[in-house]
Amino acid sequence: MQKTIVWFRKDLRLHDHQALWEASQNGSVIPIFIWPHEEHHLLSGEASLWWLHHSLLALQEEFKEHYGVDLIIRKGNSLDILIEVMEDTGANALYFNERYEPFAIKRDHYVIESLNKIGVDIRTFHSNLLYNPFTIANLSGDPYKVFTPFWKRCLNESISRPLPRPSLLNGIDKVVSTIEVAELGLLPTIRWDEKLHCYWQPGEKGAISVWELFIQKDLHSYKTGRDYPSLQAGSRLSPHLAWGEISPRAMWYSLEMEQSHIPMNEQIEAYKRQLIWREFGYYQLVHFPTISKAPLRPAFEHFPWDENQDNLLKWQKGETGYPLVDAGMRELWETGTMHNRVRMVVASFLVKHLLIPWTYGAKWFQHTLVDFDLANNSMGWQWVTGSGLDSAPYFRIFNPITQGEKFDRDGEYIRKWVPELTKLPNPYIHRPWTAPSELLKSVGIKLNETYPLPIIDHDFARKRALAAYDKIK
Known part of the structure; x- marks a missing residue:
């Protein structure tokens, strides 16, 4: 009977897992997850690594519950580990689902080429x-x-x-060495991540x-x-x-x-x-594999960005003085995600109001999103910036005030994530700097003390952004 290593990557499930299904029909299955030295710094940020840790624990439980089979966990160079496990188990086949990141494609081609030379049967699938x-x-x-x-x-x-979860999975008799998920070092040393358990249940x-x-x-x-x-x-x-x-x-x-x-x-x-x-x-x-690093519209290579680190930090911390922007950034920090409409507003604010490069925003999202995904994070930032292929035009500049008034009319979302503004009535919840001083005092708000004034005027920022865009048109 064939012994097949099924290499799990970003496909941590049992249902409609084509590599797993096909391997289960052909003989014994040896499931493995490798935390790869060659790409881990590019794969995720801290929040999504928290997710990966718990997702792997869940997948281990699924294998045990349904099949009584161990999911092997290793870390190191992918090719070296695959060869080592093949020698240890007598496996003669490798099945895996495709990855699409440029560095993963390059690595996978190298793995396939190397293992083909020693006669390994390799099959890959577009299952994701x-x-x-x-x-x-x-x-x-x-x-x-x-x-x-x-x-x-x-x-x-x-x-x-879609394929069903395999009803039967034959493992191998031999015990294969593995490490604990905790030994991958995916969790942060300062346990800020505990709050994420309140919002998510990773796993299939x-x-x-x-x-x-x-x-x-x-x-x-x-x-x-x-x-x-x-x-x-x-x-x-x-x-x-x-x-x-x-x-x-x-x-x-x-x-x-x-x-x-x-x-x-x-x-x-x-x-x-x-x-x-x-x-x-x-x-x-x-x-277009450079999408995560460089603008797809060449003109944006010459855009006059302003790399103001103080403004970047205020944006990251949700202290811009624009309540909808601040609510979104605080939701992100607390939950590891952000509502999609608000994502567009906060991204537009960074690149158009503050003229900070979109790559800075993409990097922060990589660090903080539990749903970080290189393809969609890159496309989203280039879309908002106007530098992508099919993007919002640069001159479409979201007004964070009117966006709040339109999509959070009663301020419910803002009040949840910017609690210092909770007692501020409409319509001032979207523009607290316009509220009468007596009202601000009565609800305990001191602008620039308990809540910041806007770090930039919207009308000024809009004109400045359009003038910057005119320089590259």
Whole structure:
């Protein structure tokens, strides 16, 4: 019988795991997760490493519960460890699901080339996306650069039906050395991360539970509700998707089933569009691998950025004096995520109000997001900046005041995350510096003491940003 190593990476689940499924049909399975020395500094930030720690613990439990099989945990050079485990177990095959980050693609090619030379049977699968990003091209054979044509093309592509969790998994008799998840050193030394347990349950079970609740409760109002941060009408699946704890193909077919018997086409189409927007991020990362480091529009290489470290720190700490921006940044620090509408506002504020390079914001998000994902983080920042392929134009500058008035009209979201403004009535909750001094005194607010004045005037910032943009047009 074939002995197959199944190499887990960012696919920490048992359902619709094509590499695991195929290996289970062909003989014995040796599941392994390697914390790779060659890429760990690029893979995640501290918040998402907290997620990985607990996701690995959950996956270990799943293997034990369903199959009585150990998930091997190692750290070091991926190729060296794979060869070592093959020699130790007599494994003659390696199956894994594809990764799409440039450094991972390069490493995987090297692993495949090296193991092919010694006769290892290697099979890889596109199990973490809806489509194979390498096979979709426009009529000229070039990569799509605009989302709408990409979206329409994807809707005409078939999506493989998701595979079930293997009902049976044969392990091997030999005990293989492994280390504890804690020995990977993923958790921070200063335990600021304990608060994250209040908001998240990493692992496949948590992902499926969140998805089922979303289908039952919030999908029916998704299209309109997703823009209002106080409603929390999103699916809250982004960190589960980032670590592959839930399959996008399984989600897609679940939506298809809902669509077949419930008249919710607009809501479901809106969510499907977000799934394909996620695909577009990976598609860009594959075809334009510099997206995480450099602007895809060359003109932005000459943009007159202002690398003001004091303003960057105030933005990071949620002390800009703009309540919606500050609420978003504090939500991020507390929970490891941020409402998507607010993400756009805080990102726009950094690059357009403060003229701080988008790469600084992308780095901070990498550090603080439990759902950090190189493809979508890079695409999102380039979209907001206007430097990406299909981006919001640079001259679309979000007004953080009117955005708050429109999408957090009663200030519920702001009051939750900026508690020093809790007693401030509407409409001043969105612009506290305009409130009468008697009112501020009565609710215990001292501007620039208990809450900062705006670090920059919106009208001035807008004019300055447009003038900077004129220099590169």
